[in-house]
Amino acid sequence: MAKSRYEYVRDFERDDRLLPSTWLVVRIDGQGFTRFTAKHGFAKPNDLRALQLMNRAAVAVVEAMQEIVLAYGQSDEYSFVFAKDAKAFERRESKLSTLLVSKFTSAYVFHWAEFLPQTPLQALPSFDARVVVYPSDRILRDYLCWRQADCHINNMYNTCFWALVDKGGVSQKDAERRLKGTLAKDKNELLFSEFGINYNDEPEIFKKGSVVVRGTAPVDVADPSGAVVQRQKPVVQTLHCDIIRDAFWDARPEILGGKSARDRDRDRDKPRPAADCHRQ
Amino acid sequence: MAKSRYEYVRDFERDDRLLPSTWLVVRIDGQGFTRFTAKHGFAKPNDLRALQLMNRAAVAVVEAMQEIVLAYGQSDEYSFVFAKDAKAFERRESKLSTLLVSKFTSAYVFHWAEFLPQTPLQALPSFDARVVVYPSDRILRDYLCWRQADCHINNMYNTCFWALVDKGGVSQKDAERRLKGTLAKDKNELLFSEFGINYNDEPEIFKKGSVVVRGTAPVDVADPSGAVVQRQKPVVQTLHCDIIRDAFWDARPEILGGKSARDRDRDRDKPRPAADCHRQ
Amino acid sequence: MAKSRYEYVRDFERDDRLLPSTWLVVRIDGQGFTRFTAKHGFAKPNDLRALQLMNRAAVAVVEAMQEIVLAYGQSDEYSFVFAKDAKAFERRESKLSTLLVSKFTSAYVFHWAEFLPQTPLQALPSFDARVVVYPSDRILRDYLCWRQADCHINNMYNTCFWALVDKGGVSQKDAERRLKGTLAKDKNELLFSEFGINYNDEPEIFKKGSVVVRGTAPVDVADPSGAVVQRQKPVVQTLHCDIIRDAFWDARPEILGGKSARDRDRDRDKPRPAADCHRQ
C-alpha cells in the first residue's frame, strides 16, 4: 500500500495558468434560477432583498480576494475583475474560478436568512463560473458595458412585461406579443401612458445593477496624545451607477491602473470621490 | 446603448470541452481548513460529525448530477467520478467543476446545523476544485487507490500523533519526532503497547474514508390489484470499504461499465450486493 | 543590454503537454494542393510518382521519430500514430507537430527530383499538421478506418469522374451530375460497362492508400566463426493493405501493444508476417 506507487496519476493534471498581464474576469451565474426564484416567491421583475443578498455575497468575495479591483452584478449574475497583474494562485484558472464561486455560494447560503427572513431556503442554490481573459483596458471596459447594457435592456423589458401582466391584467403571452419589436422609447411611452410609471424614477439598483469597488471611509481614531483624529479606512462599497461612460473611470483611475489592492493599501489615506454614484 | 456593439467580447471566451470517452474526476478540497477546523473546534484526529457533513454534501452532489458514478471522500476532500461517456454540459471543464463545487458548498453550509448543532458557523467555508482526465479504467482505479492509500497513511499517523499528545502528554514537537521514519507496523505497535489501541478496531470511516455509490433499496409499493409488493428503488449509498482491491469492483461491474446512471435506471430492479462493505 | 531584464517574456509561454497514456495522431495535409498539383501537372485521378514521394517523406519521418508505430497516407495527407506511452519532447504538442511537419516537408522537397525528375519544382509545397489525442485502441482504429474509408470513397468517385472526362469526353460539370447520388455498386457498374474497367483491378496503392510500419527483413551477416548466417534487421515497410478489418492488427499485435519502438528493438529477431498485405 505504498503511497508512491500511485503517485503517477498526478502526471495527468494539467497546468492551467492564465496569460500574464491581462484582465481576468470571473463571471458567476445562477444555475436554474428561474425555478429557484419561483420556488422562493421572489418578486417580479426585481426582488430587492434577493439583489441585496447577491451584493452581500459579492462583498464577501471582494473582501476575501484582495486582487479583485471591481465587481459588477445584475439579476442572478456577478462579474469579478482581477487586477491585470494579479498573482493569486499563480493565475491558475481552476483555482480562481472554483474558490470564487465556492466563497460566493457559501456567503449566499450563510446570509440568506438576513435578507429573506420570512422565506426558508428550500433548495440548494448553485452558481457556475467561467474565467475570461481580456488583453486591454478598452476591451475590459467593453465587457462591463456589455453586462450593464444587458441589465438596462432586460430591466426595461421586464418592467413593461410585469406592468402589463400585474397591473394591466394582460396574459403573459399577450404581454410578450405587445412588446415584440418595440424600441426603448416605445417602452418608456407604454410605461408612462398606460401605468403612469416614469422609467427614470425606477430604483438605480434595478436600472444600473450593482458595482462593488474598494474605497475609503472616514473613521475617528485616537492619536498618540489621546486626541481624536479622523483617518480614511479602506472599505468595500456597493454603488449603482453608470460604468459605461468615462466619468466613473476618470474618478477612479486606480482601477485600470493595474495596481493590485495590496499596493493601493499603502496610499489609503486619499479619500475616494463618489459624487457621480448612488450609494445603496 | 445598443447591445450588439459590445457582443464581440464573447469572442474572448474559450472552448474548454474535455476529451470524450475518458473518465473525468472532479476533486474538491477545503480551502484553509486547518484554520477553519481550529476555529470551530473540530475533534482531532477525526471529527465524525464533520466527516458526516462532508458525506451529506457529497450525496447532494451525486443526487444532483446523474452522470457521477462514484465519489470518494476523506478529511476535507472529495473526488467525484463522472462516467466515461458523460455528456453533461458538453463536458465543459469550467461548467462541471464550478457547478459541482458550488452545489457542494451550498449543501455544506445548508446542512451544517444538522450535523454540528452546538457549533454556530463563524466563517465561510470554501472549497477549490480541479478536473483531471483519466484515459483508462486502470488509471482511474489507481487514482482512487492513491486517495485511499493517502487516507490510510494520514489516519494512522494522525491517530498516533494525537494519542501521544492527548493521552501521552507529549508535546506536538516531540510527537512529530517520535513518529519520524516509523513504518506502519511501528505505529500499530506504538498504539497497542502504549495506549492499548488496536488500530484495526478504529472506525472504518476513519481508516477507509467514504465511498458514495448508486445502489438500490427495497420499497413496498401497491400493485394494480392493491396488493403490497416489494420493488427495488435507486438510492445513493455511503459506504466505508476498501476500493483498492478487486472485490469492490467485481461486485459492481456497472461502475466501470461506462454506462451512465440514466441508462442504468432502466435496469433498476437488480439488487446491489453490499456484503463486502460497511454501510454507515 | 542585460539579458535577464527581458527574460520575463518567457512567462508567457504555455505548457502544452498532451495527456499521458493516450494515442497521439499527427495528421499532415497539403496546403493549397489543388493549385500545386495543377501547376506541376500531376496525373488525374492519381499520380503514382507523387504518391511515392509522399510515402518517401513519410518513411523519413518514421525513421527519424522512433516512437511512431504506424503511419497511414492517401492523396496529400498522412497520419502518424505515436505509441500510447510515447515520451518524446515530454509529449509537447507544438514540438511534436512542428518537428514532424518540418521533417516531412524537408524530405518532400529534398526527394522531389528523384520521383519527378522531369518536373522542376516551381512553388514551395507546404503542409499543415494537427495533433489529435485518442484514449483507446478502438477509437484509434476507428480513426484509421475513417481515413481509409475516405480514401476508398474518394478514389472510387475520382476514378469514375476522370474516366467520364478523359475517356468519355464528358464535361466536368456533366460528370459531376452523372455521379451525384450514385452508390458504390453504381460506380462499379459504370466503370465496367462503359469503360471496361474492373475497379478491383485498380492498383492497391490507389484503393487502399499506404501504410508505413516497422518490420524486419533478413540480412546475411558473418558470425564469429566467419560463417554467413541470416539475421532479421529492423526496416520501415510501406504496404497497401486493408487496415479496417482485424487481420492486419491480429498479425501485428505489437502495434497496439503500447510498447515503444525502442523497447521493441530488443526483440528484433522475430520476423514479421506480411502475407495479408501487398508490398510496394
Add this chain to the structure above:
Amino acid sequence: MAKSRYEYVRDFERDDRLLPSTWLVVRIDGQGFTRFTAKHGFAKPNDLRALQLMNRAAVAVVEAMQEIVLAYGQSDEYSFVFAKDAKAFERRESKLSTLLVSKFTSAYVFHWAEFLPQTPLQALPSFDARVVVYPSDRILRDYLCWRQADCHINNMYNTCFWALVDKGGVSQKDAERRLKGTLAKDKNELLFSEFGINYNDEPEIFKKGSVVVRGTAPVDVADPSGAVVQRQKPVVQTLHCDIIRDAFWDARPEILGGKSARDRDRDRDKPRPAADCHRQ
C-alpha cells in the same frame, strides 16, 4: 464501409484558437543544428551564406503570410510577429505554427543550392515552432529585445571564442575558461589587444541579426499618356539594425499600429524611411 460511422472521431479534435487582439509570435528553431552545421562545414562563429539562406526562407514566409508585420532572425532561429488583429486560420495555433514552419523548411531546402552551391545537402534540416501570445505592445517589444540582446551576447562570446581557438591556437576548453565571467568590455578589450579586432567593425548582420519588414521601393511605370512616372511598390526588406531602442519603431509606427498588412496596402504610396538601418 460507410463514411459516417467513423466520423465521430472528429469530436476528439480540439479548438485551439488563440486569444483575439493580442500579438502572436511564432518562433522557429533549428533542430539539432550543432550537428547539422558541423556536417555541412558552416563557418564559425557565423556563416554568412547560411544566415542569408535563413533570411531568404524568412522572406518567403513573410511574402506568403500577409498578416506578418515583422520577423527577426539570428543564428538558427527566427521569430515572426503577426498583427494584433490577425485573422488568418481563425488564429488557430496549430494551423499558424505548422504552416509557417512547413513553408520555412520548404524554402530552406529549395533555396539551399543558391546560397551554398558548393555544399550538397546531406541531411534533412528541420525546425520546431512555438506560438507565444503577447498582450501589449510593450511586452512584444521586450520579447524582441530579448532575442536581439541574446544575439549580441552570443555573438560577442562566439567571436572571442573562435578568435582564441582559430587565431590564438588555444584549445576549446581553454578558450571557455578564458571567457568565463568576462564582461562585454573585457571581451572588447581581448579582441582588440590580442587579435586587433574592433568588435564595432564586425558586420551588422552578425551583431544585430536580421529584421524582415514590409516597406516600399520606387518603380518606374508608364502613366496613361505613356510618360514614365515613379511609383512606390510594396517590398519585403531585410535590415540589420537595432530594434531595442525607440528609433526603429518611431520610424515605422504602422508596425505596432495594429493594422494588418492587407489594410496597409491601400496606403502603399507612402515611402518608408530607412535611414536608421543598414540594408543588406
